Amino acid sequence: MSSTNLNATEKLNEFRLKLNEHNDKLIRASQKMIIARSKFSRREVEIDFVKSAENEYKIIKKDFKEVSDNSFFFENVKKAKEELKKASKNSKEYWKLFEEYKLAVFLYKESKVAIKDRGHGGLLSKLSQTALKLDKIKFRYREGHPFAVNGVSVEIKHGDYIAIIGHNGSGKSTLSKIIIGVLQPTNGSIEVYGNKVTRNNINMIRKFLGIVFQNPDNQFIGSTVRDDIAFGLENRRIAPSKMADIIVKSAKKVRMEEFLDHEPLMLSGGQKQRVAIASALALSPDILIFDEATSMLDPKGKNEVKEIMVELKNTREKTIFSITHDMDEILNADKVMVMNKGELVKFGSPKEILSEKEFLRSIHLDIPFVAQIEEALQNEGLKISGSANLEELVKNICQK
Numbered sequence: 196m197s198s199t200n201l202n203a204t205e206k207l208n209e210f211r212l213k214l215n216e217h218n219d220k221l222i223r224a225s226q227k228m229i230i231a232r233s234k235f236s237r238r239e240v241e242i243d244f245v246k247s248a249e250n251e252y253k254i255i256k257k258d259f260k261e262v263s264d265n266s267f268f269f270e271n272v273k274k275a276k277e278e279l280k281k282a283s284k285n286s287k288e289y290w291k292l293f294e295e296y297k298l299a300v301f302l303y304k305e306s307k308v309a310i311k312d313r314g315h316g317g318l319l320s321k322l323s324q325t326a327l328k329l330d331k332i333k334f335r336y337r338e339g340h341p342f343a344v345n346g347v348s349v350e351i352k353h354g355d356y357i358a359i360i361g362h363n364g365s366g367k368s369t370l371s372k373i374i375i376g377v378l379q380p381t382n383g384s385i386e387v388y389g390n391k392v393t394r395n396n397i398n399m400i401r402k403f404l405g406i407v408f409q410n411p412d413n414q415f416i417g418s419t420v421r422d423d424i425a426f427g428l429e430n431r432r433i434a435p436s437k438m439a440d441i442i443v444k445s446a447k448k449v450r451m452e453e454f455l456d457h458e459p460l461m462l463s464g465g466q467k468q469r470v471a472i473a474s475a476l477a478l479s480p481d482i483l484i485f486d487e488a489t490s491m492l493d494p495k496g497k498n499e500v501k502e503i504m505v506e507l508k509n510t511r512e513k514t515i516f517s518i519t520h521d522m523d524e525i526l527n528a529d530k531v532m533v534m535n536k537g538e539l540v541k542f543g544s545p546k547e548i549l550s551e552k553e554f555l556r557s558i559h560l561d562i563p564f565v566a567q568i569e570e571a572l573q574n575e576g577l578k579i580s581g582s583a584n585l586e587e588l589v590k591n592i593c594q595k
């Protein structure tokens with residue numbers, strides 16, 4: 196992306212946020228005006244009170260018009276077109292400039308959409324391929340209490356599967372609540388795809404995120420699986436004509452398409468969690484967070500959900516965070532974040548993390564079952580390491 200288009204992409208995000216903010220002001224002013232008029236009709240206030248509310252509304256409406264000026268994006272298209280005209284049609288440069296021109300047109304169209312939906316419907320654009328950047332995040336629940344999260348800095352690239360592990364009370368849940376914007380960090384900053392998270396943009400940032408919680412029974416609203424997946428789509432005001440297709444596609448991704456007319460509460464735990472994943476996927480988040488999503492399931496259910504998580508990982512379309520107590524699960528991850536006493540004490544590949552068994556034991560973490568067997572075999576002189584699961588371990592032993 197050229198620096199002009201990158202600048203325009205950033206500007207589009209700012210543009211949507213400003214529209215969103217001004218639209219809220221406009222709604223509040225219009226409500227105030229309606230209340231003033233109704234109070235006046237009941238002779239509870241003087242006409243000046245109504246006039247003042249009407250004036251306020253007019254000023255905010257004028258501001259809104261000014262904020263809706265998208266000439267910057269139009270100029271960006273003009274510039275890109277001029278550059279394209281200058282290039283020779285047979286040159287490599289031409290196609291690069293053609294792509295830049297197409298992007299500029301796209302950004303201009305998006306700015307028009309943003310004006311129409313007043314910044315509400317659109318997503319923030321990705322400004323970088325870093326899905327999440329935490330910079331020196333600290334959080335404490337109360338003044339004078341120790342920090343539940345203490346100076347966590349990390350950068351996660353798009354498409355990675357990250358396992359977050361740690362003993363009870365190490366700060367995993369607090370960290371996940373900070374990532375999803377439920378808690379505001381006491382110190383430090385967060386960026387999601389290059390967008391700095393602020394109080395004003397948190398609702399739009401959340402559109403990058405999908406979450407699957409621990410208890411499968413607490414996540415259902417609809418009377419059928421189909422209704423349940425539709426619920427989130429309705430909330431996002433997705434056109435009804437598009438819904439049916441999205442619902443079937445997301446159910447297929449978790450192999451639940453045969454169950455669309457079933458009642459969610461009659462499903463097994465693993466199936467319920469798969470529906471919860473489908474509901475999250477239907478909203479096309481770039482980041483999926485599994486918050487202890489397998490911990491309440493029986494072994495069969497756990498395996499079903501873990502399988503889906505690995506399938507999602509293999510597409511590399513989503514960034515996956517899995518907060519987990521299940522040490523076996525870390526073998527599926529690209530990177531593991533190890534939390535202890537609110538600090539991120541290790542960040543590395545499963546192999547790197549598991550090479551420090553004594554350290555893991557010192558912070559009260561179990562070693563995955565497969566790694567325990569490997570350790571026992573190594574003690575007997577068999578050089579086997581890095582098996583991702585039991586099947587791979589058996590294969591590795593047989594090859595020796």
Ligand SMILES: Nc1ncnc2c1ncn2[C@@H]1O[C@H](COP(=O)(O)OP(=O)(O)OP(=O)(O)O)[C@@H](O)[C@H]1O
Pocket residue numbers: 336337343361362363364365366367368369370
């Ligand atoms: N609502 C709260 N009010 C006060 N302190 C809290 C609150 N929630 C958590 N804490 C404290 O913050 C610290 C981190 O807790 P947190 O729940 O984030 O850890 P965790 O690693 O998710 O633990 P678990 O695995 O048991 O869920 C702990 O010392 C905990 O007691």
